Structure formats: structure tokens, C-alpha cells
């Protein structure tokens with residue numbers, strides 16, 4: 001017991017609720033908010049999407065967030081340790097989450113490195129007239145194949161990869177409060193300020209109103225389509241980082257007496273608020289681009305890597321004061337991405353630390369150095385880009401959905417642990433958890449997760 005006590009003392013803790021809330025918002029607010037939500041909302045009913053989106057937030061997002069908090073806080077451990085204390089045999093769920101975290105960290109670091117480079121490229125619009133061709137060359141440059149590029153891009157990507165990993169290692173080595181929380185407390189307000197300036201700038205671009213009209217015009221008939229509802233739940237699950245093991249790990253660093261449910265509500269609504277702001281900013285910019293090119297907004301809508309590294313460079317080149325838009329946009333991606341990257345790396349570090357009883361610094365090095373080497377090496381080969389697509393798809397459509405589905409079923413039906421967890425939450429919240437929580441976690445969430453797993457499998461096969 002003495003040894004176990006020593007091990008636990010080393011785990012670190014949040015100094016209070018605010019530190020935890022900032023760290024949790026830092027994880028939730030990520031690339032998913034900026035480059036995923038706008039296109040998902042547009043394609044699934046526009047303004048009408050708000051309805052399924054809010055229903056998904058209230059009936060599954062926040063309830064599952066509470067579940068993550070309850071498990072992490074009640075059993076006080078990293079994902080594998082907490083699941084193991086829950087029931088010995090459920091430890092595998094935690095390791096599954098660690099595996100997913102490892103995979104995400106590998107390619108998230110790469111995207112962050114790109115965004116860092118592009119923030120600098122924005123200053124002189126390095127991509128020239130053809131951002132699409134430039135991005136192709138830029139990503140190939142790392143694999144050293146067929147590079148005809150006018151500047152030395154290979155060191156550029158490598159240098160930013162190294163910068164991203166060094167920053168990650170420093171923050172993680174500083175620990176839960178001085179590293180993770182302190183950086184979120186600084187970066188998240190900075191992100192909000194930068195993004196608000198970006199949105200205001202974008203709103204005054206010619207054509208912005210057309211973009212907003214395209215995003216918010218409600219297509220009520222969409223509400224009859226099951227696919228729209230699955231998309232809303234999918235966006236909410238991803239956006240709140242539920243079932244990644246992140247929220248579970250973070251809540252294990254909270255003091256024994258904390259308001260878990262109140263914090264969960266703040267995190268859930270802050271994340272969705274920022275997400276809607278992202279929709280406004282991105283579609284104002286897309287409306288501008290459509291007008292500049294004399295096409296419909298529908299023809300310029302994109303998401304993910306295409307939106308950030310192909311569409312936005314075009315917008316930046318075209319818009320007055322484009323460099324400012326570029327620095328704000330890519331700067332936002334860097335800040336939002338970094339606070340998510342540290343949260344996903346923490347899942348792995350905490351697991352290793354709990355398992356082997358290592359110090360914070362050694363577990364940070366054991367996790368981050370190999371990750372840094374593998375991610376840099378992997379994406380320096382021609383396999384890198386196709387691999388990124390495969391990993392991203394696997395993680396999002398199967399990995400996380402399966403983790404969430406298995407956890408809700410195991411907790412509700414196999415172990416029948418929901419009443420204990422509800423009791424735990426009831427004693428640590430500003431409001432009592434009603435029976436609705438049992439219905440959301442035990443019924444609504446597994447049904448939706450099951451349906452989305454089946455529908456991605458069907459679309460894979462056909």
C-alpha cells in the first residue's frame with residue numbers, strides 16, 4: 001500500500017474546477033469544431049440541423065460526458081486503470097482507448113505541423129496561384145518523391161514536426177496542472193479572441209451573407225432522414241471527445257469533492273457555442289470565395305484537409321488583408337489542435353504511468369519520444385498520405401464508435417453499474433441526475449452508436 005500510495009501521489013491533480021474546465025474545453029475544441037462541423041451542418045439540413053444537433057447534445061453528448069467523468073472520478077485512474085478498478089475484466093476497454101489515442105496522436109501532430117507552416121506561408125501567400133498543386137507538392141516533399149518546388153519545404157515540415165513534439169513534451173513533462181491546465185488557460189481564451197476577430201473580418205467580406213444563407217437556410221425535410229440524425233450524434237460524440245478516454249483521464253485528476261455535472265454542462269455548451277461560431281466564420285469565407293469565383297456556395301463547400309489547406313489558401317490570396325486572415329485562421333487551428341493533441345497524448349502517458357509506476361517525466365519521455373520519431377518517420381515516406389486517410393477513417397468510424405458502444409453496453413447491461421455511477425454523480429453536482437440519464441446512456445446512446453456502426457459498415461461494403 002505504501003508503494004501504491006507513492007505511485008498515486010505522483011499522478012498530479014488539477015488545482016480546482018476552473019483548471020479542469022479549461023483543460024476539458026481545450027480537448028473538446030479541436031479541428032472537429034473548425035473544419036468538420038460547418039460542412040456537416042450544411043450537408044445535413046442547414047439551419048434545421050440545429051434541432052437534431054441539440055437533441056444529440058442533450059440526449060447523448062452530455063450524458064456520455066457524465067459517464068466518462070463518473071468512471072474516471074469514481075475509480076481515479078487512467079483509462080485502463082479506472083476500467084480495471086471498475087471490473088477487472090473491463091481493463092481491455094481502457095487499452096483500446098489508449099490504442100486509439102496513439103493512432104490519433106501520430107497524425108494529429110502532422111496536421112499541426114502543416115498548420116504551423118501554413119501560418120507562416122500566409123504572410124507571403126507562398127502557395128502562389130494554385131494552392132491545390134502546391135499542397136500536393138508540399139505533402140509529397142516530405143516523402144522526397146518528385147519534388148519540383150521552389151523553396152526548401154522538407155526542412156520546413158520537419159522543423160515544425162520537431163517544434164510540435166518539443167512543445168508537447170515540455171507541456172506534458174510539466175504535468176497536469178502546470179502543463180496541461182496552464183496551457184489551456186492561456187491558449188483557449190487566446191483562441192477565442194483570435195477566432196472572434198477572424199469571424200468579424202470574414203463577416204465584412206463581400207458574399208459573406210450568401211455563405212451564411214447557405215449554411216443556415218433550414219431544410220426541414222432533412223429531419224425525416226435517419227442519416228441526418230446519425231450525423232448529428234456523430235458530430236456531438238466526436239466534438240465532445242467522449243469515449244476517447246480523455247475525459248475519463250482528466251476527471252481522475254479532480255479533487256474528491258467536485259461539481260462534476262455542472263462542469264460537464266459548461267464544457268458541453270462552451271464547445272457547441274464555439275462550434276457554431278466556427279460555422280459562421282467558415283461559411284462567411286466560403287461565401288466570399290463563391291462570389292469571387294462567380295459560382296454557387298454549394299460548389300465551394302469543403303471540409304477537413306481540403307478546407308484548411310486548399311480552400312482557405314485560395315480565400316487568403318483573394319481577400320483584402322489576406323495575410324491577417326491566414327495568420328488568424330491557421331493560428332486558430334494550431335491552438336485548437338495543440339490543446340487537443342496534449343489531451344490525447346495524456347491518455348497514453350497516464351496509462352503508462354499508472355501501469356508501470358513511473359515518474360511523470362519518464363513516462364512523458366517513454367511515450368512522446370517514440371511517438372515523435374514514428375510520426376515523423378511515417379509521414380516522411382510515400383505511405384504517409386494514404387495512411388493518414390485510412391487511420392482517420394478507421395479511428396472515427398470504427399475505433400471510437402466501438403469504444404463508446406462497448407462501454408455503454410458493458411456498464412448498463414453486463415455489469416449493471418449505472419445506479420452506482422448515478423449515485424456518484426448525484427453527490428457531486430449542482431443538480432440531481434434524473435432517470436433520464438439512465439435512458440440516455442443505456443438506451444439512446446447504444447442504439448445510435450449501433451446504427452452508425454452498421455451504416456459505416458454498409459457504406460464500406462457497397
Ligand code: PFF
Pocket residue numbers: 027028029030031032033104105108238239240241340341343344
Ligand atoms: N473534440 C475534438 C475535436 O472536435 O476536434 C476531438 C479530438 C480529436 C480530441 C483529436 C483529441 C484529439 F487528439
